[in-house]
Amino acid sequence: MNKRAKLARPPRHGIETPLLTVDPVLFTYHEKSLKVLLVRRSSEPEAGRWGLPGGIVDIDIDDDLEATARRKLVEKTSVEPPYLDQLETIGNRKRDPRGWSVTVCYTALIGHQACAQHVDTVSDVRWVELDAAAKMKLAFDHRKIIGIARERLRQRALYSISPGYALAEEFTLAELQHLHELLIGKSIQKRSFRRRIEQADLLIDTGKKRREGGRPAALYRLKPASSDYRFVRNLEAP
Amino acid sequence: MNKRAKLARPPRHGIETPLLTVDPVLFTYHEKSLKVLLVRRSSEPEAGRWGLPGGIVDIDIDDDLEATARRKLVEKTSVEPPYLDQLETIGNRKRDPRGWSVTVCYTALIGHQACAQHVDTVSDVRWVELDAAAKMKLAFDHRKIIGIARERLRQRALYSISPGYALAEEFTLAELQHLHELLIGKSIQKRSFRRRIEQADLLIDTGKKRREGGRPAALYRLKPASSDYRFVRNLEAP
DNA sequence: TTCCTTTAGTGACATATAGACACTAAATGA
DNA sequence: TCATTTAGTGTCTATATGTCACTAAAGGAA
Numbered sequence: 001m002n003k004r005a006k007l008a009r010p011p012r013h014g015i016e017t018p019l020l021t022v023d024p025v026l027f028t029y030h031e032k033s034l035k036v037l038l039v040r041r042s043s044e045p046e047a048g049r050w051g052l053p054g055g056i057v058d059i060d061i062d063d064d065l066e067a068t069a070r071r072k073l074v075e076k077t078s079v080e081p082p083y084l085d086q087l088e089t090i091g092n093r094k095r096d097p098r099g100w101s102v103t104v105c106y107t108a109l110i111g112h113q114a115c116a117q118h119v120d121t122v123s124d125v126r127w128v129e130l131d132a133a134a135k136m137k138l139a140f141d142h143r144k145i146i147g148i149a150r151e152r153l154r155q156r157a158l159y160s161i162s163p164g165y166a167l168a169e170e171f172t173l174a175e176l177q178h179l180h181e182l183l184i185g186k187s188i189q190k191r192s193f194r195r196r197i198e199q200a201d202l203l204i205d206t207g208k209k210r211r212e213g214g215r216p217a218a219l220y221r222l223k224p225a226s227s228d229y230r231f232v233r234n235l236e237a238p
Numbered sequence: 239m240n241k242r243a244k245l246a247r248p249p250r251h252g253i254e255t256p257l258l259t260v261d262p263v264l265f266t267y268h269e270k271s272l273k274v275l276l277v278r279r280s281s282e283p284e285a286g287r288w289g290l291p292g293g294i295v296d297i298d299i300d301d302d303l304e305a306t307a308r309r310k311l312v313e314k315t316s317v318e319p320p321y322l323d324q325l326e327t328i329g330n331r332k333r334d335p336r337g338w339s340v341t342v343c344y345t346a347l348i349g350h351q352a353c354a355q356h357v358d359t360v361s362d363v364r365w366v367e368l369d370a371a372a373k374m375k376l377a378f379d380h381r382k383i384i385g386i387a388r389e390r391l392r393q394r395a396l397y398s399i400s401p402g403y404a405l406a407e408e409f410t411l412a413e414l415q416h417l418h419e420l421l422i423g424k425s426i427q428k429r430s431f432r433r434r435i436e437q438a439d440l441l442i443d444t445g446k447k448r449r450e451g452g453r454p455a456a457l458y459r460l461k462p463a464s465s466d467y468r469f470v471r472n473l474e475a476p
Numbered sequence: 477t478t479c480c481t482t483t484a485g486t487g488a489c490a491t492a493t494a495g496a497c498a499c500t501a502a503a504t505g506a
Numbered sequence: 507t508c509a510t511t512t513a514g515t516g517t518c519t520a521t522a523t524g525t526c527a528c529t530a531a532a533g534g535a536a
Contacts, residue, residue, distance in 0.1 A: 018255065214482035433493080471494065
């Protein structure tokens with residue numbers, strides 16, 4: 001069914017409802033920095049401007065809201081992210097020039113190499129360094145949404161290792177720690193970081209090693225349920 | 239503008255959007271137990287069944303989603319709750335017989351006496367003990383939503399004192415502790431509970447006392463920003 | 477080979493906060 | 507006066523993080 005056909009179809013219920021979109025904020029870690037996926041909008045409103053890889057919920061295609069998020073991310077990156085978590089829903093009459101609108105936002109994480117190939121081949125999709133994105137003029141309230149997502153991810157970094165889904169499937173503890181340090185905005189004691197991960201038994205040692213200048217580091221992989229684990233005590237906030 | 243007029247008005251944007259509702263889960267603490275506010279539905283679908291005090295977002299009245307939540311709560315209780323926090327948004331094609339629908343859920347807390355008078359005078363609004371509500375057949379997926387809200391509140395009880403908004407404006411530490419114990423499902427060491435609250439400086443001592451059998455207890459009041467405070471270390475989970 | 481550099485990983489003690497539990501405090505009423 | 511009830515505290519233990527110096531394992535230069 002094309003857009004024209006949908007336009008012609010009468011609504012199933014009587015009351016006028018706001019425009020409903022889903023906006024995932026997809027993060028990755030690459031070259032020692034945090035990046036967020038942005039898309040150049042091709043249509044009005046805000047055509048030409050960069051924004052989140054979101055879109056309108058299509059009730060013919062999508063079974064639920066998360067399906068919309070996944071569909072949009074696959075459209076832009078060609079792969080499904082291993083981490084997808086609902087963030088917050090923003091709805092008011094000012095955020096979109098077309099009037100009252102609602103967006104259900106998600107935080108998503110993926111390893112950079114998992115979608116680098118596809119992203120590099122298209123010009124309207126780009127990884128943007130997080131600090132740069134925070135200064136850009138983005139579509140709608142997307143800059144604010146990215147800020148909320150970052151803050152939530154910062155909190156997670158204090159009591160979980162779910163940020164690890166922004167790394168490659170196999171990673172070193174140094175990489176995971178540095179990612180957490182970027183999020184928290186402060187250096188972490190190596191001893192504390194490794195101890196808590198070991199005690200919670202959240203990682204699988206692949207047995208492989210990777211060398212990066214000095215002694216080779218062990219390569220780990222996340223255990224399936226590791227994103228649900230909460231440490232009872234937070235790391236020291238900045 | 240009445241409902242008929244709204245029905246007749248053409249949609250401002252082209253694409254067919256799901257029904258959009260807001261469903262607040264309002265908790266209170268009364269007679270040593272946790273209660274949730276339920277409303278008997280007067281109209282189809284699910285007429286006659288009890289459910290959450292939610293409703294459809296009215297883009298003519300409500301400036302944003304939170305305004306809808308507040309409006310619905312005031313309609314049913316006559317007062318605005320001192321605590322209102324977005325919970326989760328559920329949207330799929332199965333939860334409502336009318337088809338694809340979305341509900342933005344909120345957790346709200348209020349002292350029992352603040353709205354007891356109004357709630358007691360109407361027959362279609364009722365405080366229901368939380369454990370009883372968990373066994374009732376409620377409208378739509380409202381039982382599941384209450385479960386999610388309760389679990390979120392349980393987490394909060396481990397690292398904050400925001401559940402305190404379910405108490406009267408002035409309360410004793412024993413009351414606050416018992417409320418937390420109900421949420422966590424386990425008794426808390428009195429010493430631990432009092433120490434952390436004192437150290438974080440979250441309460442105001444009113445100077446007043448209240449007697450309940452033995453030595454009079456000091457009456458406290460929540461400091462304005464106390465709901466934002468997070469302890470660095472959680473209480474022991476059950 | 478030897479030693480320097482680099483990064484990975486550990487040992488050991490200090491510190492902070494929750495758990496446990498007995499104790500004291502302040503009220504009432506028999 | 508003393509038993510009872512509930513409020514509130516002293517103090518020791520247990521556990522996890524902070525700190526920091528140390529050892530380990532690699533490569534490369536002299």
